[in-house]
Amino acid sequence: MNWKTLLCEKRRRGFSTTSVSTDPRNEFQRDYHRIIGSASFRRLQDKTQVFPLDRGDFVRTRLTHSLEVSSFAKSLGQMIFRSLVRYKKDEELSWQDIEKICSVLECAGLVHDIGNPPFGHFGEDYIRDWFRRNIPQLELGGKRIEDMLSDQMLNDLYNFEGNAQALRLLTKLHFLVDENGMNLTYTLLNTIIKYPVPSTGINKHSGNIKDKKMGYYYADTEIYKDITENTGAVDCRHPLAFILEAADDIAYKTADIEDAVKKGFITLPQLLAELKKNTDKCADKGELEEYSKAAAKLEEYYANALEKGISSPEQNAVQRWIIYVQGVLLRCAAFGFTDNYDAIMAGTFPRELLAVSRGNVLAGVLGEIAYNYVFRSKEIYKLEIAAGEIYEFLLNKLTRAALVYDTEYSGSAIEQRIMRLVSENYIRAYKFAAEGKSEEEKLYLRLMLVTDYVCGMTDGYAQKLYRELSGIE
Structure with missing residues (x-):
């Protein structure tokens, strides 16, 4: 893959009719304005991230989460590609490309969850479960529905996925001018396709992250192929999809902890105890150093809050700590991309960026804490x-x-x-x-x-x- 084709400005309906001389924005910056002005994006303000049916004004919605992911993705793009250009790791990359890449990532963060159903990730699980339970019992005209549909059609329903629904919404369902949805650029659409396989290609045991879930429905095969053939990311992830995934992981793993403390699911002493008991998971000295430093920072921030007489020292310490951890994980993700750049560009890199960095254990432990203290709570x-x-x-x-x-x-x-x-x-x-x-x-x-x-x-x-x-x- 190369950036000349990866930064494809094509749209389904064709190029914008706006004169370049009167509009200084690049094509990906135009995508931004299409997104934030859309009803589909505004609806994210009334979709939960973690807490279904919660009416509190502090915890994240899909909208606030998407804004955070957008910010992290753009920051990661700047960190990664400035380094690549500065150290001439890819002679084809230019400073002008960086501006385009960051615009794509900023937009991708905004729409990466736009296809998700109501009530958080639980909604996706319930839709899958409902179809698996009910389709075998449904009939039409005396024929079993299960016998009338192809394997891929059935698996689309049994493995319903918000990522695939996002592609569908953006390319077909968001009707404004015609049946081409928001008519976004192919590079942006390819970036949100985290799993470039159909429902029949899911293989959770392949060892390659791209096969973990499906990325497009049978109904959207044509547009999927058109997108990937034009960007050159055929049968593999677009390189920017790795960055979007890392930004998403950093946003929700840190936000879940902050929201959990705010709502009383976990206390600061419990959080500290969980962090300290997981040091043995660190694979090497560098990872242990990064992990231990993070745990020490939480204690430091709490002591500072007590010293200053802050009314809610635990919450203040956790909020400061979350910002610190986000910075650590952003640097780790940037390293994961630059250190594996050749494999990513060859389409052979099989893992998440954080998984090959010093932030691997820290990110994993944050996820485990949220699962045990929040998602498994009464x-x-x-x-x-x-x-x-x-x-x-x-x-x-x-x-x-x-x-x-x-x-x-x-x-x-x-x-x-x-x-x-x-x-x-x-x-x-x-x-x-x-x-x-x-x-x-x-x-x-x-x-x-x-x-x-x-x-x-x-x-x-x-x-x-x-x-x-x-x-x-």
Whole structure:
């Protein structure tokens, strides 16, 4: 791969008609303004990051998380590519390329979660589980749905993935001018494709991070191939996808700890104890030094807060410490990229950037602490059970209505009314995609219509719709 093709400015609809002489922005900076002005981006303000149905004003939403990822991704781009150009590690790279790369990363951070459904990562899990439980029991015209769909179509539903949904939303569902979605640049779209494999290509045991999940649906194969063929990142990750992934990891692993302390899921003494008991995980002296220094910094910040008489010394210390840790992990991720640059550009690098740096254990321990103290807590389980009731109800109603929609079979009066609730944009996208397709493919697209509609919901809208349709005041 080379940056001449990797920084592809092509769009599905073609290049912008704006005269270059009157608009000094590069193509990727134009993407930024398309994103922040979109309704799809604004909806992220009412989608949870970790705490479903939480109405607190401190914890992160998808929107605040995306802004943090955008900032980290851009910073990483500057750190990495200034170093590469300064030390002439790639003669093809120029200072002008750095500006474009940072614009791409800034935009990618904004949209990397734009396809995720309501109620955090729990939503993705529930959608997968619902289809696995229910599709084997569903029929249409006396035929089993499971027998009517291809392996890839079924696996798209059984392995539903917010990353793949983001590509779909940005290229098809966000209707403004035509059926090309936001019509973003191919480089930006390729950057958010973390897993360049279909649902039938998932292999969690391959040892290569790119095979861990699916990156695109059967319905979006054509646009996926067009994107990767134009950027040159065929059958491998775009190099900038590694940077976006690292920025995402740093943002959520540090934010989850800060939010957990703020909400009382973990205390500072507990956090310190967890950090200190995991020093044996460090593989070498350098990693141990980085890890131990981080633990010592937390104690130092707490002592400073006490000395200054700050009213909430624990929270102050943790907030300062989180900023420190973010800086450490950003430097580690930058090292992971530059140190493995040749393999990344060859499309053969199989791991996450932090995993090959001194920040590996620190990042891993932060994730483990959040999992044990937050995600496995009774409070979160209660919130997820409530969210599960909403999903179960909506998916039952919507899927059964969608099965007979646009077919020779007549749905019940209720099913017909349910389909009229679905966004006109999603119906338009379905009809455009279904034109000339076989009955089996139309069936698959109708099931995708259900996930499209659900993923477009905010937490508040999903809860409101559930209450209205259930007759709950």
